[in-house]
Amino acid sequence: MKFLNSAFESSHKIVVLRWGHRPKRDLRLTTHVALTARALGASGLILSDIEDEKIKATVEKAVKNWGGSFTLEMGVPWKTVVKNWRAKGGVTVHLTAYGENIEKSNVLQRIKDSNSDVLVIVGSQKVPGEFFSKDVSDFNVAVGNQPHSECASLAVFLDRFFNGKELIKTFDNARLMIVPQERGKKIVKIPI
């Protein structure tokens, strides 16, 4: 068990590889991708090929306030990330509108059946053609075959991979915690 959390027991972890981040243009989208990854059960984000202190600050602040052990790596070349991931026995999933439809095909089941940790690759700009090849992706997965958003695709992929249980995961060492309400906002501050 890699999560010490009874409400969210996943035997396999997911890490998100964000490729093609352009600091100014993509700041907010990559921030949303990172926060989505964390909130929906991924273990970490790798911002490949580039470093961005703003992304780092946002992720660190989220983890400090809201808890959990979400990791961030930056600047590693994407080929190295893929190579290292596979060397440890993990599989790679490229999210793309061109891939196998997650609803129509059995691709999600095949990913689960691989019984491996999953590196989910999400692009920003147009990705290199080799992302679709066996050299990079074990699976090309489409959250619908329409153009939309890597942030949306990632969210649906994680929700389906973890069967919804990621949304009731509790985060260790949180300073802040939302108490769900029908009306209004309720935040509890947890003494350290």
Add this chain to the structure above:
Amino acid sequence: MKFLNSAFESSHKIVVLRWGHRPKRDLRLTTHVALTARALGASGLILSDIEDEKIKATVEKAVKNWGGSFTLEMGVPWKTVVKNWRAKGGVTVHLTAYGENIEKSNVLQRIKDSNSDVLVIVGSQKVPGEFFSKDVSDFNVAVGNQPHSECASLAVFLDRFFNGKELIKTFDNARLMIVPQERGKKIVKIPI
């Protein structure tokens, strides 16, 4: 039946109300929200209180190329949108990290049981407090009670509301269509 589509038969439609859009700062995120809404089965987007020709151009281009009858309204005051929606018997759902947890609670079932068209409200900036009140929202729904992304929340909400069938919906009058592949990209151009 409001969708003329055998693969995606929903008796109720969803329209997304995007509140708080700031043209420069939110351009890309609102674009992603709009494309996600369209791709994941919503019938339209209302950009309240403001007009943005860039969003309009992107949505129109997506509909022209990829089909469907997704609608865009802009500039209507949000209070008017809510009032009109309710006057026609629709319910309003405010997506917020503070709301009832979509996985833990029965809120999604209650929304479905309302047997009504749904206006999904997603904020950008911090939303006015009244969004949480009965005057505005019939339901406050959290896609997990962690901070993340309105784009991600919308995606998961739509996927769950439509039971995944939105991802295999076909879009009428498309000029372009992706044929899902295990490897590579295949786009078919459809003669008009």
